[in-house]
Amino acid sequence: MPTATRQRIIEAADDLFYRRGFDHTSFADIAGEVHISRGNFYHHFRTKDEILAAVIEARQASTRAMIRLWEDQEPTPEGRIRCFIRIVITNGALIERYGCPVGTLTSELAKLDHPCMEQARSVFSVFRDWLTEQFTALGHKDQADELAMRVLAFSQGVATLHNAFGDEAFVQREVGSMEQWLSTYSEHLKRKEP
Amino acid sequence: MPTATRQRIIEAADDLFYRRGFDHTSFADIAGEVHISRGNFYHHFRTKDEILAAVIEARQASTRAMIRLWEDQEPTPEGRIRCFIRIVITNGALIERYGCPVGTLTSELAKLDHPCMEQARSVFSVFRDWLTEQFTALGHKDQADELAMRVLAFSQGVATLHNAFGDEAFVQREVGSMEQWLSTYSEHLKRKEP
């Protein structure tokens, strides 16, 4: 049973880890955001790694919630994959300023040689596995994972360069090109259906 | 005229900034690597920002040197662009462990809101401008920059996922696919030449 304070700590840490980076965020920063003392903070989380694990767990949950939303909104696999492709536009303002939350965290944890690296990678896997399901439903079971990884790589490349150059026209162009690529993989199914 | 010690500091800092990240690397870490005292260190660089600027300048120079090497080895624009595409294989072992040196630095500096961010982005620009030249030479002047950005985004997407998943087969597959894509853009020129 998470207390309200614990939940507020996780939300503040999630935000600060994204905007400032994990290593650069101190306990004092998080405590200040939640308006509690550092002593109180340690009542809820004993180590920094503990709160990182809680933050990543929260991100996994919110990722799954977003995916369920896409599934409710879009009945076809093509429409659902399109939702993923368009994240780089949907979250464009944040990505331009702070990059992709998933990619920048795994990059940082890799350099820190942090034990939570595997857990952070699993956020990527939530997207990867779901995209693989969608491409399987599109009738490309044999190469579904390969296609999922390609779409994932697209999102990371666009996010990194949007963060570096701040060029919105580039993002729009790449999304358009990727959507066109997707439609060629969907035609296969359309031809088979009446 | 850079002294030998100054040069050794820059090389050690370059390596540590890449492997551990800029923020996580301390003066003591660099001084320890070079086997000098912290006091001596401050004789050469007064602030951490100063050494970061020197490191980025060194990276720009080494990037230009690598490009000159490609130009010597490959006479055609297609061959030269292929050299860039294959970096993710050439530097595969380091990328798997620490990510792309350019992409991870810009991501970190963006979060730190660091004044050297613009300078770090210019390392990307060295690649971008050179790739634009190559695509112009291939006969695609109108969309040369767009094609350059696509190849750049490819490298960043592959590097981030290689760092996250450590899947070498994925890298090989994506490089092969990108080389095939490149050859379709080169055929245009081949048809015009006798």
Add this chain to the structure above:
DNA sequence: GTCTATAAGCCGATAGAC
């Protein structure tokens, strides 16, 4: 140019009162 010594402050983490 290179060193030791040290300042001033922030870090994660703990103890114990209420």
Add this chain to the structure above:
DNA sequence: GTCTATCGGCTTATAGAC
């Protein structure tokens, strides 16, 4: 559950001897 007080260690950076 929340607080204050505090520890030991590490940080950037400076002063000054050699």
